[in-house]
Amino acid sequence: MKSVLFVCTGNICRSPIAEGLFRRLLGNRKDIEVGSAGVHAVRGQPPSTHAIEVCAEEGVDIRELRSQPLTSALINRASHIFAMTGAHVEAISMLFPNASDKTFLLREFEETGATSWLDVPDPIGLGRDVYITCAQTIKNALPSVLAFVEESEVTVPSSAWSGGASAYPMSDSPYPAPSILNPPSGSLRKVDPQVFEAITAEEKRQRENIELIASENFTSRAVMETQGSVLTNKYAEGYPGKRWYGGCENVDTVEQLAIDRAKQLFGAEHVNVQPHSGAQANMAVYFSALKIGDRILTMNLAHGGHL
Structure with a gap:
């Protein structure tokens, strides 16, 4: 079993959108679970109105999702953590150093050259058009995220599923060591x-x-x-x-x-x-x-x- 966790700031716009769209992408698969959290989130808040609306247009219902702060339990449970911005990655690495090897930018797995702007900007407080752009940006990134998760051999240990506090035994990289005959296929952040x-x-x-x-x-x-x-x-x-x-x-x-x-x-x-x-x-x-x-x-x- 693999566990994907999407992280933004308040867990009421970007990461719930990512969670909802990723659930739809997974369909009825049982080998991957998905959740979301915020590095500065308070518990129990519903997604923002515009976030609910743009997801509804995609046929995804996120009305029942509720915000939650990023905790060590969530970190331990996750096999892959995808943050919306570089600042989120830095915050996760600072708060949970053991999670650095399994924390990535959401957009870093997009096709090489597809974009040089890796952050997903925060739409909170802005208009509906900004939310539409945000949702489309996240939607475009998710297929490459799923492909990376599928290729990775990292899984959630049983101790994490049973509520244990042990950290994940993460490998240094899911990719083979680079060499002239076998160049690395990882993202720039890893290579x-x-x-x-x-x-x-x-x-x-x-x-x-x-x-x-x-x-x-x-x-x-x-x-x-x-x-x-x-x-x-x-x-x-x-x-x-x-x-x-x-x-x-x-x-x-x-x-x-x-x-x-x-x-x-x-x-x-x-x-x-x-x-x-x-x-x-x-x-x-x-x-x-x-x-x-x-x-x-x-x-x-x-x-x-x-x-």
Whole structure:
């Protein structure tokens, strides 16, 4: 038996919607149970009116659900915990450290490149249209969540079902160890948590701040989802920690990770990483046409070579 727990803030909008829609997705299956809770929830509150309405439009009745706070008993019972935002994941990891390995973002299993915005925004207090968008976002994420749950070998131990307090014996990862011949198929948060955290922080920075840098082009959410990352939306000429412009702290983190890893991999003393330049495209062209020892005509940067 597997037990899925959806977590949001107050357990009256996002997580009840997820619970209701996931129950419908499961149909009559008996091998997976589902519940929901909130990191700051009070007990016994019904779902919000708009949450009930948008679920009803999907043929799902969540009127009888009641809010409950996230507790150690719920954590122990769950084999998989799916949070609505990165802040929820952090809160769960802080309050219940043993649950870190089985706690995930709801949207992190969506198709690669489908979105760079992993949080499900809180609709509480907003209009019905926002709830419709929220429900659709959750609905779109649930098939990949179910696929992940089905692939995982984690199950609920009998002690949890009988009310025991023992923690789950979670493996480090449901995926095999990465290798050149067997690349990891997990999400970015599992495969490279350092880069994942930097990208999440950059997405939050762009969403919550107003940038007044003329050379930056903060574009629409659709464009950022198309390109697959918010990092390329940040003007960051120069080296990590030595740039003229502000707001580069997360790009600095990612580039420094790339530099340090390249040094270790190749045993190099110096590495120049410029993910926002045409250097990679240029190198691909050079390497396809040149042989070792060939010479090429270039321009000095001082003479406009960078243009």
